[in-house]
Amino acid sequence: MSLLNLDYNLFQLINHLAVVYPFLNPIMRFLAQEGEYVFYVGIIFYWFTRKEQNRWMVIHSLVSACVALGISGLIGDFFYRDRPFVSHHVNQLIPHAMNASFPSDHATGAFVIATSIFLFRKQEGRAWLVLAAGVAFSRIWVGVHYPLDVLAGTLLGCGTAIAMYKWIPKWKMVANLLQQGLLVYEKMERRILPTKSPQ
Template identity: 40%
Template sequence: MVLLFSNYGPLLFGFVLVWLWFSTSGNKERNRKIVLYALTVMIIALGINKVIELMLFRPRPFVTYTVHLLSEKSSFDPSFPSNHSTGAFVLAFVLFRCRKKLGSVLLMLAVCMAISRVFIGVHYPSDVTAGAIIAILATVIVMSQNRYLDLVYDRIIQVFGKRGNKTIDRDM
């Protein structure tokens, strides 16, 4: 079960974004704005990870130590920081800021994701902790720019809405 969650957990988090974008529950525009914030934070956080990976290559635990590896992973991929944990925590932090109940559930799942990555032998605890720290820092920075980003996101949502309406009108 831990192996499945570790390998396919990112899909679950991705499905949450897709569900939120197309969801009719609550304010549809607000839901879409949450998705756009999450994607923006994700791009920035994973970009930070990539810079760190290029500057500081840390071998994975199964390369340095004898561990019971539960998942196939390349020994050429850096261990620090954990992209899985960063992505999971980004989504959890953004949603927690905007929708406390769903965000709380995702925070618990992000912690499970982080623990599973250590358990299967592909990350050290510091790798997943660093992923969570990068995620929260990127979330705070991006969300603090909401007065600028809201203008851009409103326009994106408006364009997307108009395209959707034109498609529906042609079908009728």
């Protein structure tokens, strides 16, 4: 059995769960469509805690996400794969454009942010990784991605976050630019949102 056939068989197995366990479909729809916004809210929350470690974590997350999603776009152009609902009869629970399926941008984005958080905040990061896994799995459940799509997105997201975590401190010019950018932002922030002095 070829890898693609195995991939399709696994897709059918997971996608059919929408028929077997229909009471879970609203949760899967939410994760597949709105799950990514939970990550955005989380990143904004961490940023506005105004803690230096959290802000570096957010910067790392955003840089890593830009790199990972850029790579994902290139892969999609060079190794184009149709969505499952284009080539097969599926249980499609959400609307979706008929664009490239491989790799999954949702899985890439969720895992690059979750892994970035994990690298800085291990305990909370585990919960974010579980949420990322839920987002990735839901994309198969609702019929818009194959398992290989989300697996590739998962590996790309995790791998990019880990690589950036190791490499950014070694790239002195990039690290200095990010440091200077953060200092400029915080200087402006102090003018707009002055810290209350203790009474």
